[in-house]
Amino acid sequence: MLKNYLKNLNEAYQRGDAREESYYExxxxxIKQYAENKNINKIDVTIxxxxxxxxxxxxxxxxxxxxxxxYIEAKAPSVSNLDYIETTxxxxxxxxxxxxxxxxxxxxxxxxxxxxxxxxxxxxxxFIAQKLKAIPPLENIQEFENLLEIFFSFSLPKVQNxxxxxxxLAKRTRFLRDEVISVEIEEKExxxxxxxxxxxxxxxxxxxxxxxxxxxxxDLYSQTITYGLFAARIRAQADNNDFSRKIAFDYIPHTIxxxxxxxxxxSFEELPKSLAVIVDDIAxxxxxxxxxxxxxxxxxxxxxxxxxxxxxxxxLENYDPxxxxxxxxxxxxxxxxxxxxxxxxxxxxIRFGLPDGLxxxxxxxxxxxxxxxxxxxxxxxxxxxxxxxxxxxxxxxxWIKNHILENFYAFELMMAPYAIGHLxxxxxxxxxxxxxxxxxxxxxxLTNTLEMEEIGMTNIPGLSSLSEESHLAKxxxxxxxxxxxxxxxxxxxxxxxxNKWTEHLLKDDIDGCQSYYKVDDKPLGEKNPKWLQxxxxxxxxxxxxxxxxxxxxxxxxxxxxxxxxxxxxxxxxQSLMKTFDEIYILNLHGNxxxxxxxxDGSKDENVFDIRQGVAIIIxxxxxx
Numbered sequence: 001m002l003k004n005y006l007k008n009l010n011e012a013y014q015r016g017d018a019r020e021e022s023y024y025e026x027x028x029x030x031i032k033q034y035a036e037n038k039n040i041n042k043i044d045v046t047i048x049x050x051x052x053x054x055x056x057x058x059x060x061x062x063x064x065x066x067x068x069x070x071y072i073e074a075k076a077p078s079v080s081n082l083d084y085i086e087t088t089x090x091x092x093x094x095x096x097x098x099x100x101x102x103x104x105x106x107x108x109x110x111x112x113x114x115x116x117x118x119x120x121x122x123x124x125x126x127f128i129a130q131k132l133k134a135i136p137p138l139e140n141i142q143e144f145e146n147l148l149e150i151f152f153s154f155s156l157p158k159v160q161n162x163x164x165x166x167x168x169l170a171k172r173t174r175f176l177r178d179e180v181i182s183v184e185i186e187e188k189e190x191x192x193x194x195x196x197x198x199x200x201x202x203x204x205x206x207x208x209x210x211x212x213x214x215x216x217x218x219d220l221y222s223q224t225i226t227y228g229l230f231a232a233r234i235r236a237q238a239d240n241n242d243f244s245r246k247i248a249f250d251y252i253p254h255t256i257x258x259x260x261x262x263x264x265x266x267s268f269e270e271l272p273k274s275l276a277v278i279v280d281d282i283a284x285x286x287x288x289x290x291x292x293x294x295x296x297x298x299x300x301x302x303x304x305x306x307x308x309x310x311x312x313x314x315x316l317e318n319y320d321p322x323x324x325x326x327x328x329x330x331x332x333x334x335x336x337x338x339x340x341x342x343x344x345x346x347x348x349x350i351r352f353g354l355p356d357g358l359x360x361x362x363x364x365x366x367x368x369x370x371x372x373x374x375x376x377x378x379x380x381x382x383x384x385x386x387x388x389x390x391x392x393x394x395x396x397x398x399w400i401k402n403h404i405l406e407n408f409y410a411f412e413l414m415m416a417p418y419a420i421g422h423l424x425x426x427x428x429x430x431x432x433x434x435x436x437x438x439x440x441x442x443x444x445x446l447t448n449t450l451e452m453e454e455i456g457m458t459n460i461p462g463l464s465s466l467s468e469e470s471h472l473a474k475x476x477x478x479x480x481x482x483x484x485x486x487x488x489x490x491x492x493x494x495x496x497x498x499n500k501w502t503e504h505l506l507k508d509d510i511d512g513c514q515s516y517y518k519v520d521d522k523p524l525g526e527k528n529p530k531w532l533q534x535x536x537x538x539x540x541x542x543x544x545x546x547x548x549x550x551x552x553x554x555x556x557x558x559x560x561x562x563x564x565x566x567x568x569x570x571x572x573x574q575s576l577m578k579t580f581d582e583i584y585i586l587n588l589h590g591n592x593x594x595x596x597x598x599x600d601g602s603k604d605e606n607v608f609d610i611r612q613g614v615a616i617i618i619x620x621x622x623x624x
Contacts, residue, residue: 257465
């Protein structure tokens with residue numbers, strides 16, 4: 001086996017073709033022959049396309065269906081210094097993403113497990129073929145066979161908790177974003193695979209996020225694939241089914257049209273091979289994930305840790321901390337969420353004459369920065385608790401159908417939390433004994449809360465859901481009266497949301513809400529009022545505007561606390577005081593930028609892992 005391999009390498013070299021691709025088929029045949037000799041069934045060695053020095057490794061070794069053994073990165077036989085190759089950015093990306101990798105120059109083989117070299121074997125000296133024009137003597141046969149035995153023995157460990165799963169998925173999603181999708185959509189060749197990806201990019205840019213760049217699309221699309229697979233895996237696990245990219249579509253809810261559009265392509269179309277490889281790898285991680293145990297944590301945690309939320313935050317930390325910071329995405333502590341929801345619940349009873357609080361059919365609730373739906377989830381729990389205590393569980397399903405699924409809304413711009421938020425609400429309702437039918441959904445819409453322009457109907461096949469989602473969201477933004485607005489809006493001093501409507505919203509008197517840029521009917525007069533462009537200010541303004549339009553209601557949010565005493569915000573403070581009858585503020589401090597300290601002089605801890613101080617604000621506008 002090995003003698004023939006070295007002979008074939010020598011013949012290829014003597015033909016004068018020194019390109020590494022010239023040796024690919026010989027290595028692929030060697031791997032297949034070894035597997036056959038060892039009775040390792042169903043092994044396929046796929047040579048992967050590589051558009052750039054990034055992209056995928058050169059070979060994938062798998063069973064041709066679901067199980068991936070590992071990857072092989074090959075360099076030309078003339079590359080003798082694999083120590084140097086080991087340090088390159090390209091190989092480090094592979095080693096940090098894929099747990100079972102062989103690096104070779106066709107004569108020397110190095111096996112890496114989770115980034116660490118664990119075996120090495122040199123079966124011949126390439127300089128003998130290159131300088132002496134002869135077949136190198138065969139050596140280190142046992143070491144080579146041991147290396148391949150270890151390579152083929154690899155099996156992905158079953159992931160036992162949400163944290164570990166988030167880390168593994170983050171590595172692969174980052175690779176998918178940077179090395180695959182970014183490259184594919186930049187390609188000038190218009191193969192069917194490229195056309196499909198570019199079509200998705202054009203549709204998202206035209207019909208959802210007008211300022212979307214190709215880099216941002218690669219980020220959005222990569223996360224969509226991963227979280228769509230995650231949601232599909234949990235549904236497949238409930239049916240005790242195996243899992244792969246090919247069957248994921250069957251487990252995407254019919255009512256989440258955008259995800260189904262994307263997975264129609266992922267599951268059924270002929271993907272660019274570079275894309276198929278990494279998506280299959282993500283699917284296999286999920287196939288071996290102990291999702292039952294992760295769900296068990298979720299169901300049994302009660303008031304404890306929410307692994308769905310921790311999963312998302314851990315994912316972002318490992319995937320791209322800059323995305324998290326840019327979007328101002330931080331997990332809201334459960335104690336803060338419960339405090340805000342409980343306060344709103346009691347105020348509905350006391351100030352609005354609704355004895356059932358959040359459980360009342362009169363309550364229309366919106367979270368304009370939904371994230372993983374932490375706030376709506378807690379509101380559902382509180383409302384269900386109230387309903388069950390008063391009316392029992394006999395009509396609970398009807399109440400969920402006619403109240404929760406009809407009157408609770410949320411918006412989100414980022415696709416990852418959108419997918420996982422839908423999953424979370426489905427789990428909560430199942431915990432309450434309600435399983436949504438195929439034609440039901442929670443009214444959680446993929447939209448930019450701070451963008452009012454409606455998307456027109458798309459003529460791109462299979463993507464009508466984008467315009468449908470936009471239309472449904474705009475109906476809520478403009479026409480649906482809302483009684484309760486809760487949430488944790490993003491904090492971003494350098495706002496990513498600057499458009500004509502937000503400028504109008506902040507700077508003009510709108511529907512009876514005084515502009516934030518004037519005080520006592522006079523211009524604010526600030527030389528640099530840039531802090532009024534912070535996203536949290538815009539979300540508070542949006543909430544103020546919605547309640548003003550409704551005529552009465554409650555806003556409960558946790559935000560940056562700079563608006564409480566900074567002179568730049570005096571117009572904002574006056575505007576809020578004019579709109580609302582009661583304003584309750586709980587300043588949680590924690591501002592390390594101001595070097596705030598606790599009353600005893602100790603460090604003032606922030607409830608978030610950020611330096612900016614925060615405050616809870618609850619505002620009540622009573623009906624006139």
